[in-house]
Amino acid sequence: MRDVAVIGVGETEFGELWDRSFRDLGIEAGLKAIQDAKLRSEDIDAVYIGNMSAGKFIDQEHVSALVADYSGLADMHLPTVRVEGGGACGAIALLQARLAIASGMHDIVVVGGAEKMTDVGDVQAAEILSSTADQEWESVFGATFAGLYAMIARRHMHEFGTTREHMAAVAVKNHKNGALNPEAQFQKEITLEAVLNAPWVAEPLGLFDCAPLSDGAAAVVLCEAQKARKFTDLPIRIAGSGQASDFLALHDRRDLTTLDATVIAGKRAFHEAKLGPKDVQVAEVHDNFTISEILAIEDLRFIDKGKGGPATQEGLTALNGKISVNTSGGLKARGQPVGATGVAQAVEIVRQLRGEAGKRQVVGARRGLTHTLGGTGATAVVHIFERGD
Amino acid sequence: MNRFQLGGKGTVVTYTIIHDAPAQFELQKPYVMGIIEMDEGVRLTSQLIDVKPEDVKIGMKVQATFRKLGQEGEAGVIHYGYKFRPQV
Numbered sequence: 001m002r003d004v005a006v007i008g009v010g011e012t013e014f015g016e017l018w019d020r021s022f023r024d025l026g027i028e029a030g031l032k033a034i035q036d037a038k039l040r041s042e043d044i045d046a047v048y049i050g051n052m053s054a055g056k057f058i059d060q061e062h063v064s065a066l067v068a069d070y071s072g073l074a075d076m077h078l079p080t081v082r083v084e085g086g087g088a089c090g091a092i093a094l095l096q097a098r099l100a101i102a103s104g105m106h107d108i109v110v111v112g113g114a115e116k117m118t119d120v121g122d123v124q125a126a127e128i129l130s131s132t133a134d135q136e137w138e139s140v141f142g143a144t145f146a147g148l149y150a151m152i153a154r155r156h157m158h159e160f161g162t163t164r165e166h167m168a169a170v171a172v173k174n175h176k177n178g179a180l181n182p183e184a185q186f187q188k189e190i191t192l193e194a195v196l197n198a199p200w201v202a203e204p205l206g207l208f209d210c211a212p213l214s215d216g217a218a219a220v221v222l223c224e225a226q227k228a229r230k231f232t233d234l235p236i237r238i239a240g241s242g243q244a245s246d247f248l249a250l251h252d253r254r255d256l257t258t259l260d261a262t263v264i265a266g267k268r269a270f271h272e273a274k275l276g277p278k279d280v281q282v283a284e285v286h287d288n289f290t291i292s293e294i295l296a297i298e299d300l301r302f303i304d305k306g307k308g309g310p311a312t313q314e315g316l317t318a319l320n321g322k323i324s325v326n327t328s329g330g331l332k333a334r335g336q337p338v339g340a341t342g343v344a345q346a347v348e349i350v351r352q353l354r355g356e357a358g359k360r361q362v363v364g365a366r367r368g369l370t371h372t373l374g375g376t377g378a379t380a381v382v383h384i385f386e387r388g389d
Numbered sequence: 390m391n392r393f394q395l396g397g398k399g400t401v402v403t404y405t406i407i408h409d410a411p412a413q414f415e416l417q418k419p420y421v422m423g424i425i426e427m428d429e430g431v432r433l434t435s436q437l438i439d440v441k442p443e444d445v446k447i448g449m450k451v452q453a454t455f456r457k458l459g460q461e462g463e464a465g466v467i468h469y470g471y472k473f474r475p476q477v
Contacts, residue, residue: 139411141458142420151423
């Protein structure tokens with residue numbers, strides 16, 4: 001396999017962007033990444049797009065060709081690929097684009113992720129998110145997406161003594177980081193009391209335990225590593241990638257408090273990179289709910305199993321802590337345009353490794369990790385990035 | 390894959406009280422959902438009924454009962470299935 005590096009990144013602001021269409025967002029992120037990489041359109045070999053559900057959110061399918069068209073690339077007649085995989089679609093698109101370059105088929109691929117979620121009402125948006133769970137064995141009985149994660153949280157509390165305060169500490173930390181990110185949806189700190197006193201969504205998860213519905217897009221440019229030197233002095237190499245799946249329905253899983261897909265995707269990525277959790281200084285993990293970040297830092301072996309809550313409360317995952325987790329603000333504060341998530345996580349890690357993360361810069365970051373979930377963990381993807389110098 | 394013939398009895402492994410519900414369940418909220426481990430060893434996701442939300446506990450013994458789950462619009466097909474209530 002050929003080595004692959006990131007040579008350009010771009011993203012839009014995230015939020016309830018009433019005046020921006022799916023097309024506007026995709027174009028902005030893509031063009032920013034292409035300009036960052038200093039590419040000409042004829043350098044691009046293919047476009048990969050992570051998008052969960054444009055068909056349901058904006059009544060538009062075939063968004064792969066659409067994004068290339070509206071990025072001014074229609075007359076290049078590039079191959080375009082749209083990837084679906086629940087919340088993990090952007091991370092899978094990145095993995096597939098990497099493989100296309102590693103195989104020798106392409107040299108330069110633009111990977112985008114986008115979702116426009118606020119053209120439908122909140123209740124409908126929540127139902128669309130729930131469709132990544134098992135419709136026949138979970139949703140039809142009334143299990144919502146938040147409800148399924150709430151059942152994971154309840155079991156984690158039961159087995160390990162995790163508290164609501166532990167989970168709330170995730171939201172407080174990620175809002176603190178988001179306040180330092182000019183592209184975040186919520187650039188505002190919140191108090192522990194505010195999280196604990198928010199209305200219930202699905203007990204024991206309150207409103208501030210949940211990531212928001214968002215519009216936004218992100219893009220990265222991947223390039224064969226040798227060729228990458230022509231475009232940048234500081235390529236960010238993809239050192240390892242891992243993907244894993246699991247039972248679609250939560251109740252069929254081996255263990256309700258461990259996401260095996262995360263464990264296995266993490267092991268595969270670390271194995272390929274010949275690295276371990278201690279070698280990583282910064283991580284963007286899938287905090288669609290506060291409990292999800294606690295599971296992720298445990299299942300990726302940054303923190304011992306069952307200790308994710310206390311570790312967060314003690315600041316081990318804070319900016320420049322033992323490992324800096326979700327410096328962008330995470331899904332919780334940066335926002336959660338589902339298709340963009342995996343790509344936006346990569347954008348943040350690249351910025352951190354380049355030393356371009358401004359007020360939220362992790363000191364001495366040389367290696368970073370992204371972790372992205374689909375559904376309630378029936379898909380997990382992990383990528384490990386390192387400075388190419 | 391194995392087939393199981395279920396006797397209808399099981400134990401609550403975890404649960405949640407749902408406050409933000411899909412449109413179809415709007416009139417029922419707040420309602421309790423649980424994951425139930427059946428006596429035969431397999432698990433199911435279902436509503437827990439005939440019990441106050443504050444009285445639901447992990448480890449609680451429950452049994453399946455036949456109930457209406459929902460319907461497809463005002464004049465649509467009615468969905469029937471199982472919900473679980475405390476064992477008597």
